[in-house]
Amino acid sequence: xxxxxxxxxxxxxxxxxxxxxxxxxxxxxxxxxxxxxxxxxxxxxxxxxxxxxxxxxxxxxxxxxxxxxxxxxxxxxxxxxxxxxxxxxxxxxxxxxxxxxxxxxxxxxxxxxxxxxxxxxxxxxxxxxxxxxxxxxxxxxxxxxxxxxxxxxxxxxxxxxxxxxxxxxxxxxxxxxxxxxxxxxxxxxxxxxxxxxxxxxxxxxxxxxxxxxxxxxxxxxxxxxxxxxxxxxxxxxxxxxxxxxxxxxx
Amino acid sequence: xxxxxxxxxxxxxxxxxxxxxxxxxxxxxxxxxxxxxxxxxxxxxxxxxxxxxxxxxxxxxxxxxxxxxxxxxxxxxxxxxxxxxxxxxxxxxxxxxxxxxxxxxxxxxxxxxxxxxxxxxxxxxxxxxxxxxxxxxxxxxxxxxxxxxxxxxxxxxxxxxxxxxxxxxxxxxxxxxxxxxxxxxxxxxxxxxxxxxxxxxxxxxxxxxxxxxxxxxxxxxxxxxxxxxxxxxxxxxxxxxxxxxxxxxxxxxxxxxxxxxxxxxxxx
Numbered sequence: 001x002x003x004x005x006x007x008x009x010x011x012x013x014x015x016x017x018x019x020x021x022x023x024x025x026x027x028x029x030x031x032x033x034x035x036x037x038x039x040x041x042x043x044x045x046x047x048x049x050x051x052x053x054x055x056x057x058x059x060x061x062x063x064x065x066x067x068x069x070x071x072x073x074x075x076x077x078x079x080x081x082x083x084x085x086x087x088x089x090x091x092x093x094x095x096x097x098x099x100x101x102x103x104x105x106x107x108x109x110x111x112x113x114x115x116x117x118x119x120x121x122x123x124x125x126x127x128x129x130x131x132x133x134x135x136x137x138x139x140x141x142x143x144x145x146x147x148x149x150x151x152x153x154x155x156x157x158x159x160x161x162x163x164x165x166x167x168x169x170x171x172x173x174x175x176x177x178x179x180x181x182x183x184x185x186x187x188x189x190x191x192x193x194x195x196x197x198x199x200x201x202x203x204x205x206x207x208x209x210x211x212x213x214x215x216x217x218x219x220x221x222x223x224x225x226x227x228x229x230x231x232x233x234x235x236x237x238x239x240x241x242x243x244x245x246x247x248x249x250x
Numbered sequence: 251x252x253x254x255x256x257x258x259x260x261x262x263x264x265x266x267x268x269x270x271x272x273x274x275x276x277x278x279x280x281x282x283x284x285x286x287x288x289x290x291x292x293x294x295x296x297x298x299x300x301x302x303x304x305x306x307x308x309x310x311x312x313x314x315x316x317x318x319x320x321x322x323x324x325x326x327x328x329x330x331x332x333x334x335x336x337x338x339x340x341x342x343x344x345x346x347x348x349x350x351x352x353x354x355x356x357x358x359x360x361x362x363x364x365x366x367x368x369x370x371x372x373x374x375x376x377x378x379x380x381x382x383x384x385x386x387x388x389x390x391x392x393x394x395x396x397x398x399x400x401x402x403x404x405x406x407x408x409x410x411x412x413x414x415x416x417x418x419x420x421x422x423x424x425x426x427x428x429x430x431x432x433x434x435x436x437x438x439x440x441x442x443x444x445x446x447x448x449x450x451x452x453x454x455x456x457x458x459x460x461x462x463x464x465x466x467x468x469x470x471x472x473x474x475x476x477x478x479x480x481x482x483x484x485x486x487x488x489x490x491x492x493x494x495x496x497x498x499x500x501x502x503x504x505x506x507x508x509x510x511x512x513x514x515x516x517x518x
Binding site for chain 1: 319320321338339340341346348349352354355356357365366368369370397398399417
């Protein structure tokens with residue numbers, strides 16, 4: 001199938017999805033209390049975007065996401081590289097990390113509330129905790145993508161340590177690192193949302209949980225649209241960088 | 251045992267021995283303790299000659315090559331390259347062509363060839379022109395913009411050879427460069443290598459498992475024993491040059507091949 005045909009079919013499916021969202025509740029096929037029509041949601045979206053409390057909540061959520069991300073990614077990346085490069089430390093810690101990675105992080109949330117309260121710090125701490133393991137694992141995988149032959153070849157041409165780092169490690173690891181950044185953001189964002197919905201006084205997650213409890217579904221869906229667009233925008237940004245750095249991959 | 255290489259007269263004072271290995275032994279310190287890898291290796295390659303080393307897997311051929319490249323230091327003995335020791339890699343004196351898949355997948359063919367020059371710095375245009383000239387030498391002038399995964403196995407090894415030659419070192423070391431290729435491509439590549447060798451006048455030390463390849467390419471074949479590697483025999487290949495595929499069917503070729511085979515088989 002040609003690329004234009006594929007694009008047209010995707011576009012058609014999107015239109016069908018949005019059309020169904022509008023028509024099905026209006027026709028009474030789906031309960032409009034549970035799924036308000038798209039037009040109603042969009043109208044409410046305009047309203048809440050103009051509200052200062054929603055804007056403040058967005059600012060708080062964005063700050064939590066950014067701070068947790070900025071802590072988790074460099075720390076996880078450094079630990080991942082250390083454990084992959086140092087065979088001794090790797091042998092000790094990597095199996096443990098593997099076990100911890102498999103546990104759903106949300107079950108630790110009550111402990112984070114006891115330790116950090118329900119404010120900004122707790123959201124950041126919990127999101128960092130949710131994210132750091134996937135970063136450690138991905139950074140380890142990125143280091144392992146650097147084959148020993150690559151380094152040997154560079155050494156045989158007299159490359160210095162700095163040159164090996166810049167010309168071998170960085171380009172070889174870059175696609176996997178960008179993928180790690182993209183996937184860690186998913187974990188990180190999820191962590192902030194769960195923490196906000198579970199116990200919080202502010203944030204978009206907190207507002208969504210409230211709207212749900214009060215049966216305010218147009219508002220709830222408007223909030224969902226805002227968060228979904230933000231998440232997809234970040235994901236696509238990193239994906240375009242990945243595509244640029246991965247042209248060489250088969 | 252013939253000591254053919256030593257008996258050959260040097261072509262002249264300016265073309266002395268390109269590679270000299272004198273009494274080299276090597277011991278590894280691995281998990282099982284000290285493992286002798288090479289024992290008392292003596293080897294002389296006059297400038298411009300093509301020497302092939304054959305031997306069973308794990309006989310230390312690759313270790314020897316790493317030492318010639320300055321990537322490893324022998325436990326004892328002396329290695330001279332162009333008359334001087336080679337304590338660390340010196341791409342001006344020695345170029346290395348590795349086993350398959352040693353190209354950088356994130357660089358295009360021409361960027362891979364340019365890589366050794368890029369490490370040194372210097373004007374970009376000159377570097378690129380030099381890399382393109384090398385690609386032309388190996389018959390890949392229109393493939394410079396391709397990534398390794400877009401090239402066939404034989405093309406990749408041509409790029410590797412171009413990379414090994416880009417700094418114009420007098421000595422080219424090749425570690426089983428065609429091992430991963432199919433038989434037909436391997437024969438073509440061997441023939442191509444001889445053409446490039448003839449055009450560039452390099453001293454080549456070539457490692458292989460293939461006895462046919464060894465006899466076809468070499469001026470002299472060194473036969474190594476299983477670990478710890480020793481040189482069992484030095485076989486002068488006095489087939490005329492240029493070599494042709496037809497020579498493989500001659501009695502002479504068969505006898506040389508058989509002599510090497512007997513040496514390897516007797517020790518297994």
